[in-house]
Every structure is written in structure tokens, then in C-alpha cells.
Amino acid sequence: MSEPNRLSHRQQAMLDFIRSFMVETGYPPTIREIGRAVGISSTSVVNYNLNRLQEMKYLSRERDVSRGLRLSVGKSRLIPDVVRIPLAGGIRAGEPVEFNVEAFGDEDPIELSRDLLPHYDRSQPLYALQVRGDSMIDAMVNDGDIVIMTPHHAARDGDMVAVWLSDRDESTLKYYYQEGDRIRLQPANPIMAPILVDPSVVQVKGKVLMVVRQLGKPAAHHST
Amino acid sequence: MSEPNRLSHRQQAMLDFIRSFMVETGYPPTIREIGRAVGISSTSVVNYNLNRLQEMKYLSRERDVSRGLRLSVGKSRLIPDVVRIPLAGGIRAGEPVEFNVEAFGDEDPIELSRDLLPHYDRSQPLYALQVRGDSMIDAMVNDGDIVIMTPHHAARDGDMVAVWLSDRDESTLKYYYQEGDRIRLQPANPIMAPILVDPSVVQVKGKVLMVVRQLGKPAAHHST
DNA sequence: CTTGACACAGAACAGATGTTCAGTTACAAT
DNA sequence: ATTGTAACTGAACATCTGTTCTGTGTCAAG
Numbered sequence: 001m002s003e004p005n006r007l008s009h010r011q012q013a014m015l016d017f018i019r020s021f022m023v024e025t026g027y028p029p030t031i032r033e034i035g036r037a038v039g040i041s042s043t044s045v046v047n048y049n050l051n052r053l054q055e056m057k058y059l060s061r062e063r064d065v066s067r068g069l070r071l072s073v074g075k076s077r078l079i080p081d082v083v084r085i086p087l088a089g090g091i092r093a094g095e096p097v098e099f100n101v102e103a104f105g106d107e108d109p110i111e112l113s114r115d116l117l118p119h120y121d122r123s124q125p126l127y128a129l130q131v132r133g134d135s136m137i138d139a140m141v142n143d144g145d146i147v148i149m150t151p152h153h154a155a156r157d158g159d160m161v162a163v164w165l166s167d168r169d170e171s172t173l174k175y176y177y178q179e180g181d182r183i184r185l186q187p188a189n190p191i192m193a194p195i196l197v198d199p200s201v202v203q204v205k206g207k208v209l210m211v212v213r214q215l216g217k218p219a220a221h222h223s224t
Numbered sequence: 225m226s227e228p229n230r231l232s233h234r235q236q237a238m239l240d241f242i243r244s245f246m247v248e249t250g251y252p253p254t255i256r257e258i259g260r261a262v263g264i265s266s267t268s269v270v271n272y273n274l275n276r277l278q279e280m281k282y283l284s285r286e287r288d289v290s291r292g293l294r295l296s297v298g299k300s301r302l303i304p305d306v307v308r309i310p311l312a313g314g315i316r317a318g319e320p321v322e323f324n325v326e327a328f329g330d331e332d333p334i335e336l337s338r339d340l341l342p343h344y345d346r347s348q349p350l351y352a353l354q355v356r357g358d359s360m361i362d363a364m365v366n367d368g369d370i371v372i373m374t375p376h377h378a379a380r381d382g383d384m385v386a387v388w389l390s391d392r393d394e395s396t397l398k399y400y401y402q403e404g405d406r407i408r409l410q411p412a413n414p415i416m417a418p419i420l421v422d423p424s425v426v427q428v429k430g431k432v433l434m435v436v437r438q439l440g441k442p443a444a445h446h447s448t
Numbered sequence: 449c450t451t452g453a454c455a456c457a458g459a460a461c462a463g464a465t466g467t468t469c470a471g472t473t474a475c476a477a478t
Numbered sequence: 479a480t481t482g483t484a485a486c487t488g489a490a491c492a493t494c495t496g497t498t499c500t501g502t503g504t505c506a507a508g
Contacts (some may be wrong), residue, residue, distance in 0.1 A: 008455090010455095019287055025286070025292075025294065026252070026293075026294030026295075027251050027252050027289075027292060027293070027294060028250070028251050028291075029414065029496080030290070031494070031496065032373065032494085032496095039456080040456085040457090041456095042457045042459090043458095043460060043495080043496075043497085044456080044457075044458080044459095044497085044498080044499090045455075045456050045457070047443060047496070047497075047498095048454095048456075049453075049455090049456095052455095060248070063496080063497090064463075064464075064493050064495095064496065064497080065251075065464090065495095065496085066254070066290040066291060066464065066465070066494075066496070067251050067252075067253070067290060067291045067495090068249075068251060068496085070250030070251065071250075071471070072248065087244050110337065110340065111335065111336075111337030111340065112332065112335075112336070113335030113336065115305065115440075116334065116335065116436070116438065120449070136303075137364070137413060137414075137415070140361070140364055140365075140366055140417070140437075142364055152345045156497060160439045167266040176488085188366065189359070189361060190358065191361070208439050209438070209439055210437060210438055210439060211434065211435075211436070211437040211439065212435070212436055212437075213340075213436075213437075214340065214433070215365075215433055215434060215435070216434050217498070218502095232463095232485090234485095253469095254464080254465060254466085255465070255466065256465070256466095257466085264486090265487075265488080266486070266487050266489090267465085267466075267467085267488095268467085268468080268469085268486080268487075268488080268489095269485075269486055269487075271466075271467075271468095272484095272485070272486075273485090276485095286469080287466080287467090288464050288466065288493080288494075289465095289466080289494090290464075290466070290494065290495070292466085377481060393473090
């Protein structure tokens with residue numbers, strides 16, 4: 001008993017091959033290449049199963065186009081939908097937040113899968129800033145961490161924002177809450193206390209969408 | 225005055241078209257499709273410029289293969305070199321670290337640009353675990369954060385590891401240092417004190433390579 | 449047994465597609 | 479003027495490639 005949309009062994013092998021072929025070569029295989037890989041001598045059989053796979057939404061095809069097939073994003077995504085985010089400088093407690101895209105344009109951009117971004121809006125640009133110093137620990141952010149943010153001069157309750165506090169000459173990352181005529185800035189670390197400040201001293205520089213911490217080989221290295 | 229490896233207007237247009245075509249369709253264009261798009265009537269001219277672009281390492285071609293071209297990763301990366309990491313469960317202080325790939329196989333995998341992974345070794349599998357609970361704050365890791373790790377039963381000094389402490393029935397993320405006949409487990413937060421334990425109670429479950437925190441819409445508690 | 453749907457094999461066909469080649473134009477160097 | 483190179487044109491060619499057609503075997507339903 002096979003359920004309505006069950007893949008046959010052959011169809012599974014075909015999908016696997018198509019995927020690995022595309023990863024390896026960068027373009028889709030032909031019908032004959034698929035047939036050779038999964039042990040089908042007849043092109044019509046490959047064509048037949050491709051049509052079945054298309055009905056089951058595993059891939060889509062373009063008629064009369066050589067190699068004109070692509071795996072569907074829903075079932076088995078092949079083409080990664082990535083967002084490239086330029087590294088636009090650093091962020092440090094004692095300095096205002098700036099996006100120096102020019103100065104850092106030659107650095108490698110950060111590539112992130114789009115669906116990793118919670119509320120991705122392609123009309124808003126994205127910048128990556130690297131955290132300098134240990135002074136953002138109350139934001140649960142380490143030295144070297146990369147924050148992905150979008151410049152935004154307004155903020156809504158609950159947003160994690162990068163702000164410049166003009167009364168104490170300090171940049172910081174905090175959760176933003178409007179509270180009456182005051183603004184409550186809440187550290188990410190629940191142990192730390194929030195601060196209540198006057199809106200006039202708060203300059204919202206951007207909204208933080210993500211924090212990435214790389215841990216390959218941290219600073220402290222002991223040789224034997 | 226054209227520098228030695230300067231792109232002509234046509235070649236730039238060709239690259240642009242190839243890129244947008246691939247993004248749109250999922251497969252590379254044919255020589256004639258390129259020619260039509262950039263206004264070249266002769267296939268040989270397209271072929272000529274493709275060969276020039278290949279010499280300049282902007283793309284690579286496969287002889288006698290229809291649509292057999294791919295853009296190079298170096299110069300103008302089109303095909304993102306991403307690593308797909310399966311979400312293999314959660315990690316919580318009170319539970320041992322396990323990689324339940326089966327149970328979570330249908331979840332969306334995390335896609336990361338490979339050069340974001342500090343010491344990527346493709347022979348080692350990668351798993352993503354989602355942190356549950358606030359109990360890993362001393363590791364600078366929040367509830368909901370995603371940790372990318374590779375299963376590893378040994379650790380070297382300075383590695384951030386996920387360990388199971390059998391004497392207190394607890395999972396935790398710490399920096400690992402061998403210190404004489406003891407193991408020092410150092411929290412990521414420098415304010416917190418390290419713990420010194422006997423190797424017999426430390427089960428290294430994996431090495432943490434990255435922490436990803438999404439901040440789209442955090443706990444929007446705050447009723448009125 | 450007959451029927452019909454399904455999966456498959458093999459072959460043939462028409463069009464798509466990369467390749468090649470003789471010839472042309474533009475331009476700078478000798 | 480001559481040479482040489484790079485870029486280009488137009489066309490022809492061989493083959494790659496998706497499509498289509500006829501036929502076979504299986505298997506469950508009638």
C-alpha cells in the first residue's frame with residue numbers, strides 16, 4: 001500500500017542525484033545524465049518520473065529547455081536564498097554607532113540564509129557591525145560578536161535597538177520600551193536592571209535583528 | 225585606457241545577465257539567451273567573450289555541455305557556498321545533550337555561509353541545537369539562541385564545549401581547559417567564576433562553533 | 449479472463465545548443 | 479603602408495537533448 005504522494009525508490013534516487021549534481025556543477029543535469037546515474041536506460045522513463053515528481057511539487061520544469069528543471073523550495077530547497085550583508089564597521093560602547101560602508105566595503109560580506117532573518121524586509125538595508133570590547137556584556141553580547149542591524153531612527157516596544165545615549169556618551173544595545181514620557185532600556189541579561197531615560201537623550205541608531213558569535217578559536221590559547 | 229584585466233561593457237552586462245538569469249530560473253542561460261539579452265546576434269561572439277571571462281576567472285565552463293557554465297566563487301560569487309545544518313533538537317540545562325536528527329529532520333535546516341564557520345571541517349557533521357530556558361546565561365547564551373556544534377568526545381584547551389556533568393546532572397556550555405588532573409570549565413561571561421571538576425564527571429558532547437541569536441520579535445510581554 | 453492503470457523499454461524525431469571557421473572591422477605598433 | 483591583434487559577424491555543422499510514439503510486463507479490480 002503506497003500512500004498517495006509517496007516517492008518511489010527511483011524517484012528518491014533521482015532527487016538525490018539532481019541535488020548532488022547541482023551542488024557539484026552549478027547547473028541541473030539532463031535527462032540522460034539522470035538516467036545514467038540512477039540506472040535507467042530510457043530517456044522516456046526519466047521523463048516520466050520527472051513529470052510525476054513535478055506533479056508532486058518536488059520540482060518544476062521548463063518545457064523544451066535543456067536542463068530546465070529546478071528543485072522546489074518547499075520540499076527540498078537547493079538554491080540557497082541568502083542575503084549578503086556588508087560589514088560596515090564596529091560598535092563599541094564609547095563610540096557612536098556609524099555605518100561606514102565605504103571604509104569596510106572590501107571586507108567579506110556576511111551571508112545569511114534569508115529565513116534566518118526574523119522579519120526580513122528587503123526595502124530596509126542591512127549592515128553588520130562587529131562588537132569591540134567587553135562592555136556590552138549586559139546585552140549578552142561578547143567582544144567579537146557580529147550584530148546584524150538595519151538603520152532605523154524609530155523603534156517599537158520590544159525591539160532590540162542600538163542607541164546612543166547623549167547624556168553619558170555611550171552606545172549600547174538594549175530592548176526598547178516606551179513608558180509614559182520615559183523610555184525604558186532593558187538589558188538582554190535579565191539579571192541586569194533596566195534604565196529609565198528621557199527621550200531627548202536617546203538616539204536610536206538601528207534595530208538589531210541578529211547576533212552571530214563565532215567560536216572557532218577564542219583568544220585564550222594555551223600551548224600544551 | 226583599459227587595465228589588463230578590465231571587464232568590457234559587454235562582459236559586465238553578460239555577467240549581470242547570467243547572475244540574474246540564474247537567480248530567476250535556477251539554471252544557467254544558453255549562449256543564445258545571453259546574446260539575446262545583451263544584444264549580440266552572433267553566438268560566436270558570446271562564446272568568445274565567455275572564454276575571455278573564463279580566462280579572467282569570472283566563470284568556468286564545461287565543454288560541450290548545454291548551459292554548462294557557472295560563476296566563480298572568487299570574483300563575483302553567485303552560488304552561495306552555504307552549509308546546511310539540520311536542527312537536531314534543543315539543549316537545556318537539566319537534560320543531556322542529544323542530537324535527535326530523526327525527530328527534527330523535517331524542520332527547516334539552518335543555512336550558513338561556509339566562511340562564517342571558523343574552522344569548518346567537512347568530515348565532521350554539524351548540528352544545530354536550540355537553547356531552552358534561561359539557565360545558560362553564564363555562557364552568554366539566551367533562551368532561544370541556536371548553537372551550531374559538531375559532536376566531539378574530546379576537547380582541546382580553549383574550545384567552547386557542550387558538556388554533561390554527571391555529578392550534578394546538568395548540561396552546560398563552557399570553555400574547556402585541562403589543568404593538571406582537573407578540568408577547568410570557564411563561563412563565557414568573565415564575571416562568572418570557573419569551576420574545577422574531575423575528568424570523570426565531564427562528558428564532552430560536542431564542540432560549539434557558533435551561536436546565532438534571532439531578535440525579530442522577542443517576548444513582547446508588556447500588556448498595557 | 450479481461451480490463452485498465454501504472455511503470456517501464458526502446459527507438460525515432462525535431463529542435464536546441466555548443467563549436468568551428470572564413471571573413472570583416474578597428475586600431476595601435478612598426 | 480604593413481603588420482598584428484583583439485573584437486566581431488554570419489553561417490554551417492555535429493551533437494546534445496527534450497519530446498513523442500509504439501510496445502511490454504505487472505498487478506489489482508471487475
